[in-house]
Amino acid sequence: MERKLVSLSPSISASEMETNSTFSDHHSNRNCTAEDFKREFYPIVYLVIFIWGALGNGFSIYVFLQPYRKSTSVNIFMLNLATSDLLFTATLPFRVDYYLRGSNWIFGDLSCRIMSYSMYVNMYSSIYFLTVLSVVRFLATVHPFRLLHATSVRNAWIVCGIIWIFIMASSTTLLNNGSELKGNVTLCLELNRNKAPKLKTMNYIALVVGFLLPFCTLSICYMLIIRALLKAEVPELGLRLSHRKALTTIIIALVIFLLCFLxxxxxxxxxxxxxxxxxxxxxxxxxxxxxxxxxxxxxxxNPLLYYFAGENFKDRLKSALRKDHPQEPKRSFPFCVWLKNETRGTLQESLLLQNKRVNQDKGKHDI
Structure with missing residues (x-):
């Protein structure tokens, strides 16, 4: 199975790590069924992730790009997160084909190098975007005025740029791992056994910088927002909504961390x-x-996060749906139209008659 390690420091390389025959001969241990397992497991799972991820993130990007009254830093981070996910899901059909062919790569050396690179750029950019989202939510809730400049849209784009540059630059070593001809098949997403000792050191650095540091930051934000909620007395409606969105963001991010990354x-x-x-x-x-x-x-x-914790996401979604499906004028049957017109005419005649009687009575009183 794919077997490369990830690194998140500018001097660290990373590669996918799955059990694979690169570390052991295919015929040296006939009791191993991991190879057969991955050929049955990966195509189905990657195909499901591709369909669900492409639809969910593609539509989310469309909603985020809809014109609206104002943009927020939260939506900027979510837009970048959805873009990262969509770019990654675009590579999954190639992985499906690779495993359906029995670990035989037919798309060339360059595309093979991009496979591992895209996997880990997505993984660690997602980790950092989720972490920054939670921190921004926390700051906007606990210190809404003191740190207003830190959560501006301009600063959000700057932070997103830093994250992209950092993750993409620190993962460039992955591009050195290309395809390898072995017998009558071309292997991809594999790693030479000579690099195994070095991977242990890189794994520790990636574990600390790429996962433990963001996870600890996320956990601290969760505890602090809970503390703020417990201290607050009955807040105003706007403040209560802000607390709820912050808590929802952090909880969903923690679930993704615990389920997907840990x-x-x-x-x-x-x-x-x-x-x-x-x-x-x-x-x-x-x-x-x-x-x-x-x-x-x-x-x-991640699309669940956008829907339940995005700024104005539901309003943007309704606006996009109304734009795509404009309301048609209501159609009425001819009899209904006639009845409506007759009723309107009768009502007008009644009003005129009533006004006439009022004027007559007024004339009598004047005499």
Whole structure:
């Protein structure tokens, strides 16, 4: 299975890590079923992630780009997160084809290099965008006026640019891992066993910088927002809405971290620590494959964040739907039209007659 490690520091490289025959000969351990498992598991899972992720994030981007009264820093971060997810899901059909062909790559060396690169640019950009989103929500709730400049739209675009440059630059070493001809098949998403010792060091740095640091930041924001909610007395409606959106953002981000990113980083580290050449740990290899699929599935869960915690997302969505489906004029049957006109005419005659009687009575009183 794909087996490369990720790094998140400018001097660190990263690659996908899945159990694969690159570390052990296909025929050295016939009891290993991990190869067969990945050929059955990955195509189905990646295809589901592709359909769900492409539709959810593509439509979310469309909604975010709809003209609206004002833009916010929260929507800027969410727009960049959705863009990262959409770019990643565009690479999944190539992975599906690779595993359906029995780990045989037919799309050339350059596209093979992009596969691993896109996987981890998406993973770690998602981690950082989710973390920054939670921090901005926390600051806007606890210190709404003191740190207003820090949550401006301009600063949001600057932070997004820094995140993109940092993640993309620190992952460029992944582009060095291309396709490899082995027998009558071309392997991709694989790693040479000679690089295994170096991967352990890179894994520790990626684990700390790419996951533990953002996860701790997210957890601290969660505890502080809970503390702020407990201290606050009955707040005004606007403040109560702000607290609820901040709490919703952080909770959804924590769920994505715990479900998608935490299992993968634990299993990846455990796999590297226990790895030995020509030894098959079938259960561990399959577990790593499942957690990698969960990590890829983060692009499917992020649209839930946009809907439940996005700034004016529901209003933008309603506006987009009304724009795409303008209301048609109501149609009436001829009899209904006639009855309506007759009723209107009778009502007008009654009003005229009533006014006439009032004027007559007034004339009598005047006499």
């Amino acid at each position: 299992p993968y980083h634990i299993l990846r580290t455990l796999h590297l620590l226990q790895w030995k050449a020509d030894i098959c740990r079938d259960s561990l290899h399959k577990a790593v494959a499942i957690t990698l699929a969960l990590a890829a599935a983060n692009s499917c869960f």
